[in-house]
Amino acid sequence: MENLFADCNLCPRRCGADRTSGRTGFCRMPDYPLVNLIKLHFGEEPVISGRNGSGTVFFEGCSLGCVYCQNYTISRGPTGRGTRMDEQSLAEAYLRLQEQGAHNINLVTPMHFAPVVAGSVALAKDSGLTVPVAVNCSGYDLVPTLKLFDGLVDIYMPDMKYFSPKYSSEYSHAPDYFQVCCSAIDEMVRQTGDIVLGDDGLIKKGVIVRHLILPGGLFDSKHIIDYLTSRYGNRIFISLMSQYTPMPSCTGRLKERPSERSCGILADYLASAGQTNAFIQEYESSGKEMIPDFLT
Numbered sequence: 381m382e383n384l385f386a387d388c389n390l391c392p393r394r395c396g397a398d399r400t401s402g403r404t405g406f407c408r409m410p411d412y413p414l415v416n417l418i419k420l421h422f423g424e425e426p427v428i429s430g431r432n433g434s435g436t437v438f439f440e441g442c443s444l445g446c447v448y449c450q451n452y453t454i455s456r457g458p459t460g461r462g463t464r465m466d467e468q469s470l471a472e473a474y475l476r477l478q479e480q481g482a483h484n485i486n487l488v489t490p491m492h493f494a495p496v497v498a499g500s501v502a503l504a505k506d507s508g509l510t511v512p513v514a515v516n517c518s519g520y521d522l523v524p525t526l527k528l529f530d531g532l533v534d535i536y537m538p539d540m541k542y543f544s545p546k547y548s549s550e551y552s553h554a555p556d557y558f559q560v561c562c563s564a565i566d567e568m569v570r571q572t573g574d575i576v577l578g579d580d581g582l583i584k585k586g587v588i589v590r591h592l593i594l595p596g597g598l599f600d601s602k603h604i605i606d607y608l609t610s611r612y613g614n615r616i617f618i619s620l621m622s623q624y625t626p627m628p629s630c631t632g633r634l635k636e637r638p639s640e641r642s643c644g645i646l647a648d649y650l651a652s653a654g655q656t657n658a659f660i661q662e663y664e665s666s667g668k669e670m671i672p673d674f675l676t
C-alpha cells in the first residue's frame with residue numbers, strides 16, 4: 381500500500397516532503413502522530429460537549445499556521461513533550477475516553493497524520509467504539525485526504541476562517557484558503573449528510589462550521605455567513621465564535637479583540653439570514669480560558 385508520508389501531499393501545502401526519511405514540510409511533523417493531550421473537554425458547542433464532555437485528542441502541529449493561533453504552543457512544531465502514537469494506541473485511547481463517559485471522540489487537527497488517524501478510527505470501531513467520531517480541523521483540507529475518513533467520521537467541525545485572499549494570505553499564508561475550504565466542506569457534508577441529533581440533544585452526524593470573528597473582519601465575516609447560509613442553510617450548524625484573544629506575538633490590528641458591537645452585528649446578520657442551526661458565543665468568552673493546559 382502506498383505510504384502517503386513518503387511524498388507528502390496530504391494538505392494543500394503539497395510540500396512533497398519525504399516524511400518517512402526524517403524530512404519535514406511546512407507542518408514540521410514526522411510520519412507518526414504526536415499527541416499532546418487527551419482529555420474530556422467541555423469547551424465545545426453544547427451539542428458536542430454535553431454533560432460528560434467530549435473525548436478530545438489534541439494532535440501537535442498544523443498545516444495552516446495562523447499567525448494568531450491560540451494553540452500556538454502545540455501547533456507550530458513538535459513540543460518535545462508529545463507522545464508518539466500509532467493506530468493501536470490511538471484506538472485504545474478512544475476506547476478509554478468512551479469508558480470515561482465521553483459523548484464522542486474529538487480529533488483536533490489530525491489531517492497531517494490522516495492515514496494513521498483514519499486507521500485508528502477503523503480499528504477502534506472494530507473494537508467496540510460506538511460513540512460518534514468528530515474531526516475538528518482548519519478547513520484548509522484536501523478532498524483526497526478527507527476521503528480517507530469516508531465512512532469513519534460522523535461529525536466534522538471545520539473552521540471557515542476567511543473569504544478574502546488578502547486576509548488568508550496575511551494571516552495564514554494561504555491565498556487559496558476560501559476555495560480550498562469550500563471544496564472541503566462540500567466533501568464533509570457529502571460524507572455525513574444533514575445534521576442528526578439524538579434524543580439526548582447531542583449531535584450524532586453532521587457538520588458544524590465554525591467562524592472565528594477577527595478584529596476588523598466584519599465584511600469578511602458577512603461574506604462567509606452569506607456563503608454558508610445560501611449553500612447549506614440549516615443542513616449544517618454555523619458556530620459564530622467571538623473568543624478571539626490576541627496572542628503575545630500578534631501585531632497590528634490583531635493586537636485587539638474584535639469589538640462587542642461588531643460581534644453583535646454579525647450575530648444579528650446570521651439570525652436575519654434565517655439560520656436557526658446556529659451557535660453564537662458569548663462575547664465575554666475568553667480564548668485564554670478555552671486553552672487547555674498543553675504540555676510544552
Ligand code: SF4
Binds near residue numbers: 443
Ligand atoms: S501535511 Fe505537512 S508535509 Fe504534508 S503537505 Fe501538508 S504541510 Fe507539507
